[in-house]
Amino acid sequence: MTPPLLHIGGASTASVVVTLAAIFLLMLIMSFAFWRGPQAHRRWSGPWLSAWLRASAPRIGVAALFCVGLFVASFLSGGTDDDAGGDNVCSRGLSPITGQPLDDARFAAAIDGLVQLQAGADDGDFVRVPVLLFSDAHGVSHDIDATLRPLDSRLATDLCESIVILELELAGDLNLDTTVQEASTAARLMEEARTLIGDSEDTPSPSEDLVGAGVCADPIGRITDDPVTDQRIENAATKTRSIADAAVRGDPSVMDGLFSSDAHNLTHDIDGPLRVTNADLAIELCLNVLELEIQLAGQYDLDTIEKVAVASADLLERARSALDTSR
Numbered sequence: 001m002t003p004p005l006l007h008i009g010g011a012s013t014a015s016v017v018v019t020l021a022a023i024f025l026l027m028l029i030m031s032f033a034f035w036r037g038p039q040a041h042r043r044w045s046g047p048w049l050s051a052w053l054r055a056s057a058p059r060i061g062v063a064a065l066f067c068v069g070l071f072v073a074s075f076l077s078g079g080t081d082d083d084a085g086g087d088n089v090c091s092r093g094l095s096p097i098t099g100q101p102l103d104d105a106r107f108a109a110a111i112d113g114l115v116q117l118q119a120g121a122d123d124g125d126f127v128r129v130p131v132l133l134f135s136d137a138h139g140v141s142h143d144i145d146a147t148l149r150p151l152d153s154r155l156a157t158d159l160c161e162s163i164v165i166l167e168l169e170l171a172g173d174l175n176l177d178t179t180v181q182e183a184s185t186a187a188r189l190m191e192e193a194r195t196l197i198g199d200s201e202d203t204p205s206p207s208e209d210l211v212g213a214g215v216c217a218d219p220i221g222r223i224t225d226d227p228v229t230d231q232r233i234e235n236a237a238t239k240t241r242s243i244a245d246a247a248v249r250g251d252p253s254v255m256d257g258l259f260s261s262d263a264h265n266l267t268h269d270i271d272g273p274l275r276v277t278n279a280d281l282a283i284e285l286c287l288n289v290l291e292l293e294i295q296l297a298g299q300y301d302l303d304t305i306e307k308v309a310v311a312s313a314d315l316l317e318r319a320r321s322a323l324d325t326s327r
Contacts, residue, residue, distance in 0.1 A: 012235065073201050089221030089268065090160035094145035098294055102144055107194040110140040111187050117166075118183035121176045127253050130260040138163060138293070140190070148193050155192055162186040164223055170260035171224070216286035219275055222267040230320060237316035238265040243292070244309035247302045255305065259296055263312075264289065269307075270319060278322045285319060288312040 100106060102188035141163045149156040165182045169175060226232065240263045246254040267289040274282040291308045295301060 021065065029247050089223055090157050090164060092161060093149055093156070093222060094142045096143040096146065096235045097290055098139045098143055100139070102140075102147060102197065104194070104198065106136060106140060107198075110137045111190050111194065113137040114183050114187035114190060118180050118187065121179035121183060124176060126174060127257065129174070131253055131256040133163075133166055133170060133256075133260065137190075138167075141186075144193055144197065147197055148297060151196050152193075155189060155196065159186065159189040159193060167260065167265065168224060171250070171262060177194065197238055216290065220268050220271045220286060222272065224265050226265075226269065227292070228266070228270050228273060230264060233261060233316055233320040233323075234264040234272065237313045237320070239263040240309050240313040240316060244306045244313070247306040247309065250302055252296075255297055264293070266316070270323070273323060274319050278319075281315065281318060281322060285312065285315040288315060 004308055013284055048203045113132050114137050117137065120128040120132060141159055145156055145160065148159070162182055162185050166179065166186065169179050169182070239258045239261055243255050243263060246252075246258065267285060271286060272281055274285070288311050292305065292312060295305045295308065
């Protein structure tokens with residue numbers, strides 16, 4: 001799957017087009033401003049404009065070629081996240097998060113979860129869809145990456161990107177058509193991974209020492225283009241505390257829905273700048289949110305979820321103070 005954005009230093013495709021159009025327009029304006037033209041014709045008259053066009057045609061051609069060349073170069077360079085590591089979260093690879101074995105039954109459950117997610121989105125079920133994503137469909141995408149990537153790096157990257165798109169949909173306005181399409185894509189890619197890994201001789205389970213510490217030892221990379229602001233961190237902390245409240249009530253659908261928002265995504269987006277300011281705090285926040293992922297992926301120990309959610313919210317508040325994003 002091709003990444004959805006064309007980047008120049010992190011800008012989207014639309015931004016690139018606007019930038020190149022502005023460069024081209026500026027060249028035209030400068031050409032108008034500095035070209036005097038024949039004195040026999042009144043400025044801006046028809047003959048004057050015709051003379052200007054003939055004289056400026058070479059410059060216009062060069063400007064157009066420059067803009068087209070820059071656009072093509074940016075397209076071929078692809079997109080990367082402007083995070084602390086400088087790599088896209090999916091091109092760098094994912095670390096395991098559960099430590100559970102990669103057996104066929106687990107693959108089947110993950111694929112079934114994605115198929116049900118597709119059906120739920122097709123039915124417009126806004127409550128059920130987040131629950132299905134943060135079942136083992138999400139956990140398996142992490143746990144298989146280290147095994148799948150050496151076998152087929154393109155497939156590993158495509159599967160990761162497909163799951164990230166689903167995460168972003170659930171964290172945003174939830175376009176059901178996009179969710180249906182991407183859930184179908186993710187299920188197909190997961191089936192391909194299942195076949196490929198099943199055919200390989202070496203299918204190890206994620207080792208326990210890689211789980212948790214391995215994920216959080218290095219920068220985890222941005223997954224949205226939203227700016228990290230004081231208000232965004234505060235909203236994420238509020239949603240994380242609401243997860244604790246939902247755990248007290250024993251309401252799993254609310255917990256999953258809240259976690260699929262910035263309670264999860266901000267942990268990625270804040271990680272790069274926070275590691276520069278306070279690396280220990282960044283790692284601690286990552287580990288706490290990771291524990292929430294594991295719990296919501298199937299363990300559902302409500303007492304643990306409540307405690308970890310409260311701790312994560314407190315860490316987000318500390319992160320807001322450390323970054324002081326309001327200034």
